[in-house]
Amino acid sequence: xxxxxxxxxxxxxxxxxxxxxxxxxxxxxxxxxxxxxxxxxxxxxxxxxxxxxxxxxxxxxxxxxxxxxxxxxxxxxxxxxxxxxxxxxxxxxxxxxxxxxxxxxxxxxxxxxxxxxxxxxxxxxxxxxxxxxxxxxxxxxxxxxxxxxxxxxxxxxxxxxxxxxxxxxxxxxxxxxxxxxxxxxxxxxxxxxxxxxxxxxxxxxxxxxxxxxxxxxxxxxxxxxxxxxxxxxxxxxxxxxxxxxxxxxxxxxxxxxxxxxxxxxxxxxxxxxxxxxxxxxxxxxxxxxxxxxxxxxxxxxxxxxxxxxxxxxxxxxxxxxxxxxxxxxxxxxxxxxxxxxxxxxxxxxxxxx
Numbered sequence: 001x002x003x004x005x006x007x008x009x010x011x012x013x014x015x016x017x018x019x020x021x022x023x024x025x026x027x028x029x030x031x032x033x034x035x036x037x038x039x040x041x042x043x044x045x046x047x048x049x050x051x052x053x054x055x056x057x058x059x060x061x062x063x064x065x066x067x068x069x070x071x072x073x074x075x076x077x078x079x080x081x082x083x084x085x086x087x088x089x090x091x092x093x094x095x096x097x098x099x100x101x102x103x104x105x106x107x108x109x110x111x112x113x114x115x116x117x118x119x120x121x122x123x124x125x126x127x128x129x130x131x132x133x134x135x136x137x138x139x140x141x142x143x144x145x146x147x148x149x150x151x152x153x154x155x156x157x158x159x160x161x162x163x164x165x166x167x168x169x170x171x172x173x174x175x176x177x178x179x180x181x182x183x184x185x186x187x188x189x190x191x192x193x194x195x196x197x198x199x200x201x202x203x204x205x206x207x208x209x210x211x212x213x214x215x216x217x218x219x220x221x222x223x224x225x226x227x228x229x230x231x232x233x234x235x236x237x238x239x240x241x242x243x244x245x246x247x248x249x250x251x252x253x254x255x256x257x258x259x260x261x262x263x264x265x266x267x268x269x270x271x272x273x274x275x276x277x278x279x280x281x282x283x284x285x286x287x288x289x290x291x292x293x294x295x296x297x298x299x300x301x302x303x304x305x306x307x308x309x310x311x312x313x314x315x316x317x318x319x320x321x322x323x324x325x326x327x328x329x330x331x332x333x334x335x336x337x338x339x340x341x342x343x344x345x346x347x348x349x350x351x352x353x
Contacts, residue, residue, distance in 0.1 A: 034324035035167050038331045039174035042073070043182065044209055045216045050179055066179035070172055078168055080247045163325045204342060211341040215334045219254060219313075225293050226253040230263060233285040237278045239266045249290070254329045255317060259290050312336050 029036060046069070055065045178185060193201035231246030239245065245262055252258030263286035271279035313333045320332015 032170065034328065034331060035170040036174060037335070038167075038324075039171045039178060041212055041216060041331065041334050042171065042175050043178040044212050046073075047179075047182060047186075050182070062180050062182075066176050069179050070176040073172055073175065078165075078172060081165055081168060081251075083244060084247055084251065167325055204346075207341055208338055211338050212334055215313075215337045216330070219330065219333060222293060222297050223250045223253040225297060226250065226259055226290055229293065230259060230286075230290050233263065233282060233289065234266060237266065237270060237282050237285075238275075239269065239282070251329075255321075260286065263290055312340065 050065065050069050054069050055062065058065045058068065189205060190202065193205040195201070227246050227250030230249035231242055234242035234245050245266065249259050249262050252262060263282055267279045267282035267286065270276075270282055313336075316333030316336040317329055318332070320328025320330075320335070322328070324331050
């Protein structure tokens with residue numbers, strides 16, 4: 001019986017060097033892994049339009065075509081985010097300005113009539129209001145537990161917005177090079193898939209591409225539809241900054257129950273302004289039109305594109321935000337859907353005898 005010779009020191013040194021190089025590359029790219037992955041998702045979804053429409057019009061000049069495509073994405077994605085961030089800052093400043101007189105001078109002695117009419121808790125709220133209005137100490141006691149959570153929420157919200165703008169800028173920077181060198185990158189990915197998995201590797205790569213496109217079309221298509229119908233509702237009801245609220249609906253529709261915060265807030269503003277009829281219209285429009293798109297259209301689009309449940313999409317959104325920040329809204333569902341599709345395809349693959 002012959003013994004297997006030990007690997008030579010030279011071979012071990014080569015393997016160690018390769019392992020060290022891979023670990024070093026991962027360590028360097030790890031802070032940007034979310035932006036890199038989302039840039040890949042964006043590149044995969046928009047590559048057909050770039051290759052069939054933009055590149056031929058510029059006579060195959062990949063550098064110019066990549067610049068034009070990236071500028072278009074900046075206009076579509078980054079500019080609305082900047083305006084939305086500015087509107088958010090203005091909204092916070094307005095809320096602070098409206099709250100300051102109550103903090104400095106105290107609450108009015110009589111609460112609004114609608115407070116007592118609120119089901120279940122109306123009587124308790126009315127009593128607490130009267131106690132807080134009659135005593136500065138009671139008001140401070142009531143507000144003190146709310147100040148720290150409100151401050152933390154404002155700081156967290158500002159951090160998410162700033163992080164989102166920074167990550168989106170990095171994504172657009174990366175995607176420029178993906179467009180410019182897209183053909184070479186696509187060929188390299190195809191070659192690597194065949195070398196690693198043979199015929200199965202090629203099918204997995206195609207499955208991954210279809211899953212990414214299906215999930216993104218489902219998410220972005222539903223978000224765009226909700227943003228448009230929300231904008232129409234805001235314009236009909238005469239809500240201020242309707243265009244900005246429409247853009248905000250587009251982004252918040254990627255979060256479960258996100259649009260409710262906007263159309264619900266608009267309905268409350270209309271009611272507080274004495275426009276009860278328009279407030280009722282806004283609530284009805286939000287429930288029957290805006291939210292119905294999320295409840296019916298999104299599952300259909302995503303299930304047709306990727307074949308996964310809406311529960312998995314919701315988990316992807318929440319987990320993606322916790323791990324990757326703002327771009328996790330898009331990236332989380334795509335990763336879960338892709339993993340689900342790959343595992344399903346792998347378990348269905350017959351093992352040759």
